[in-house]
Amino acid sequence: MSWSETLRTALEAISARRLRSVLTTLGILIGIAAVMLTVGLGQGAQQTVRDQIGKLGSNLLIVSPGSSTTSGLRGGRGSASTLTTRDATMLSDPSVAPDIAALAPVSTSSQSVVAGTTNWTTQVVGTTPSWFPVRSRTTTDGRFFTSAEESAAAQVAVIGTTTATELFGRRSPVGQTITIDGSAYSVIGVLDSIGSSTTSDEDDTVVIPGTTYAARLTSTGNAASISTLYLKATSQQSLSAAYQEAHAALLVSHGVTAASADFTIASQESLVATATSTDRTLTILLAGIAAISLLVGGIGVMNIMLVSVTERIREIGLRKALGATPRAVRRQFLTEASALGLAGGVLGLALGYAGARLLPSLIDQPVTIEPYVAAGALLISVAIGIGAGVYPATRAARLAPIDALRSE
Amino acid sequence: MSASWGSQILRLTEVSKTYATGSLEVAALREVSFTVEAGEYLAIMGPSGSGKSTLMHILGCLDVPTSGVYELAGQDVTGLSEAELAEIRNARIGFVFQQFNLLPTLSAWRNVALPLCYSGTPAAERRERAVAALERVGLGDRIDHRPGELSGGQQQRVAIARALVTDPSLLLADEPTGNLDSASTEDVLRLLDELNDSGRTIALITHEADVAARARRTLRIRDGRLEDLVTSGVGA
Ligand SMILES: Nc1ncnc2c1ncn2[C@@H]1O[C@H](COP(=O)(O)OP(=O)(O)OP(=O)(O)O)[C@@H](O)[C@H]1O
Ligand SMILES: [Mg+2]
Numbered sequence: 001m002s003w004s005e006t007l008r009t010a011l012e013a014i015s016a017r018r019l020r021s022v023l024t025t026l027g028i029l030i031g032i033a034a035v036m037l038t039v040g041l042g043q044g045a046q047q048t049v050r051d052q053i054g055k056l057g058s059n060l061l062i063v064s065p066g067s068s069t070t071s072g073l074r075g076g077r078g079s080a081s082t083l084t085t086r087d088a089t090m091l092s093d094p095s096v097a098p099d100i101a102a103l104a105p106v107s108t109s110s111q112s113v114v115a116g117t118t119n120w121t122t123q124v125v126g127t128t129p130s131w132f133p134v135r136s137r138t139t140t141d142g143r144f145f146t147s148a149e150e151s152a153a154a155q156v157a158v159i160g161t162t163t164a165t166e167l168f169g170r171r172s173p174v175g176q177t178i179t180i181d182g183s184a185y186s187v188i189g190v191l192d193s194i195g196s197s198t199t200s201d202e203d204d205t206v207v208i209p210g211t212t213y214a215a216r217l218t219s220t221g222n223a224a225s226i227s228t229l230y231l232k233a234t235s236q237q238s239l240s241a242a243y244q245e246a247h248a249a250l251l252v253s254h255g256v257t258a259a260s261a262d263f264t265i266a267s268q269e270s271l272v273a274t275a276t277s278t279d280r281t282l283t284i285l286l287a288g289i290a291a292i293s294l295l296v297g298g299i300g301v302m303n304i305m306l307v308s309v310t311e312r313i314r315e316i317g318l319r320k321a322l323g324a325t326p327r328a329v330r331r332q333f334l335t336e337a338s339a340l341g342l343a344g345g346v347l348g349l350a351l352g353y354a355g356a357r358l359l360p361s362l363i364d365q366p367v368t369i370e371p372y373v374a375a376g377a378l379l380i381s382v383a384i385g386i387g388a389g390v391y392p393a394t395r396a397a398r399l400a401p402i403d404a405l406r407s408e
Numbered sequence: 409m410s411a412s413w414g415s416q417i418l419r420l421t422e423v424s425k426t427y428a429t430g431s432l433e434v435a436a437l438r439e440v441s442f443t444v445e446a447g448e449y450l451a452i453m454g455p456s457g458s459g460k461s462t463l464m465h466i467l468g469c470l471d472v473p474t475s476g477v478y479e480l481a482g483q484d485v486t487g488l489s490e491a492e493l494a495e496i497r498n499a500r501i502g503f504v505f506q507q508f509n510l511l512p513t514l515s516a517w518r519n520v521a522l523p524l525c526y527s528g529t530p531a532a533e534r535r536e537r538a539v540a541a542l543e544r545v546g547l548g549d550r551i552d553h554r555p556g557e558l559s560g561g562q563q564q565r566v567a568i569a570r571a572l573v574t575d576p577s578l579l580l581a582d583e584p585t586g587n588l589d590s591a592s593t594e595d596v597l598r599l600l601d602e603l604n605d606s607g608r609t610i611a612l613i614t615h616e617a618d619v620a621a622r623a624r625r626t627l628r629i630r631d632g633r634l635e636d637l638v639t640s641g642v643g644a
Contacts, residue, residue: 315511405505
């Protein structure tokens with residue numbers, strides 16, 4: 001029997017028992033949709049992670065004051081910090097840390113910013129011009145401050161897009177004046193928008209020279225302390241070398257041992273890895289459930305195929321009497337089972353895509369369905385159909401023609 | 409046994425068939441020997457349970473004898489594989505059953521074309537030959553009807569068309585009129601007469617003497633044994 005005739009016969013057999021066929025495919029349908037969504041959630045999360053790493057630069061190391069065991073200390077406003085501008089100066093020496101390309105000491109605090117009659121509380125960052133390349137930021141409007149302005153402790157500010165909108169609405173911020181803690185600053189640039197990270201809105205910020213920050217926003221005793229030190233390694237490959245150099249140099253200069261370290265160095269990737277490790281466990285769990293539902297779907301197909309063989313025993317006998325070889329009979333039932341599987345797969349794919357559109361708005365998680373995942377899902381559904389069909393088809397093929405014809 | 413192989417289409421030599429059901433052994437056929445010439449019209453008669461259907465299954469290669477030799481058109485078919493037997497059934501034998509055995513979801517012509525699907529005939533030719541066979545049995549105007557839309561007699565004629573479509577050497581009919589009224593019976597029997605007149609070999613199983621009377625020769629079977637050889641020249 002030709003393939004086209006076999007396929008036609010299989011499709012006719014399926015559509016002759018339409019309701020039953022639909023119910024049979026339901027198991028595979030749900031399984032495939034579930035697999036696609038869990039894989040899609042996992043890949044969506046990975047995509048988010050990649051985006052975040054991309055935002056901050058993958059060569060980035062973040063030095064925070066306080067040991068990992070007393071991490072509550074991270075750069076509190078006005079509090080004394082174990083991290084100072086001297087650490088920054090030391091690490092910027094290439095003979096101390098050859099694998100560090102650039103660094104940016106950062107002091108931050110939450111401040112009330114006033115523009116005219118508008119008042120907005122935001123994160124004020126005091127840093128050096130190297131903050132731009134280290135954090136991979138650019139300005140969409142105006143410019144960043146220069147080394148000269150930093151040396152002179154100039155009262156200039158670069159602001160994020162959210163801050164700009166809050167303070168100035170649609171007006172152009174560049175050339176305007178803002179007041180922070182009683183001092184006036186002129187806005188010289190607007191940062192490019194990078195959206196929010198997991199913790200904060202990266203676009204809601206005011207960046208001013210570190211010297212200005214030290215002079216005007218810190219109490220005299222803390223002028224040299226900083227809240228974070230961003231280190232940029234020369235390349236992604238030298239990231240761990242840069243880590244070692246910074247770690248060793250800081251231990252020596254702070255006069256502490258590794259066990260009593262008063263600072264923490266984290267890489268962007270390690271932060272993200274911690275954030276997503278719980279996601280991964282969940283993904284594996286969900287994928288397991290999806291796989292089980294696929295298995296159950298396969299058993300459903302097998303069950304229905306066995307019923308079908310029993311029901312159509314006379315038809316099988318007749319076909320054999322008319323010249324169907326065991327191989328032709330087996331092929332026919334296998335085709336039918338894989339067509340059922342494929343139908344479940346196609347419907348599951350549709351449900352999966354629908355879910356991928358709907359789910360992000362419900363659980364606030366991105367779902368990414370790659371084409372190869374969709375293709376893989378279809379292959380799996382056909383494979384399940386074939387797997388479930390082997391036993392029933394073999395049984396049909398082995399039926400003796402007279403027994404099959406004789407049965408009522 | 410002087411006839412040449414060319415004219416002998418069937419030859420059974422001491423064919424026996426024993427069914428084993430649990431510990432019980434039923435001898436359905438006991439050392440049956442006979443030959444059939446090409447172009448013969450043979451009736452097989454006997455009481456219920458005498459082994460008629462068993463004989464027909466063996467003649468039709470649907471079952472194999474427990475012992476003895478069965479040759480179909482000179483070929484010993486005992487010991488052939490399932491697939492080889494399927495090919496022989498497809499190419500050489502046309503079956504007509506008491507229950508018609510049409511597939512209810514297929515139209516008349518697709519039922520008739522079924523054996524051609526298994527012989528690898530191209531699709532266009534299948535339809536052409538199926539329609540020709542339906543015309544041959546007088547159902548040229550019913551090719552797209554489903555079995556449920558046809559009378560019993562018409563269904564049996566579709567089944568005969570299906571048996572004819574591969575142009576087989578042998579037509580086997582197991583009580584083909586058993587489910588039909590007298591008018592339809594007459595239609596079917598006339599069709600078989602015509603087919604035999606045009607040279608086709610027919611073996612017909614029946615209970616009814618007047619049906620058997622249409623054949624040129626009648627084999628009587630009782631308790632799995634051939635009773636005697638009656639050659640009837642009395643036809644209708
Ligand atoms: N598959 C089987 N298993 C066991 N015994 C069987 C089987 N098939 C037939 N028989 C037995 O073989 C004998 C012959 O049966 P068969 O069907 O050939 O009779 P028959 O002459 O066709 O009868 P009927 O006129 O009622 O159709 C019967 O005794 C029957 O019980
Ligand atoms: Mg019988």
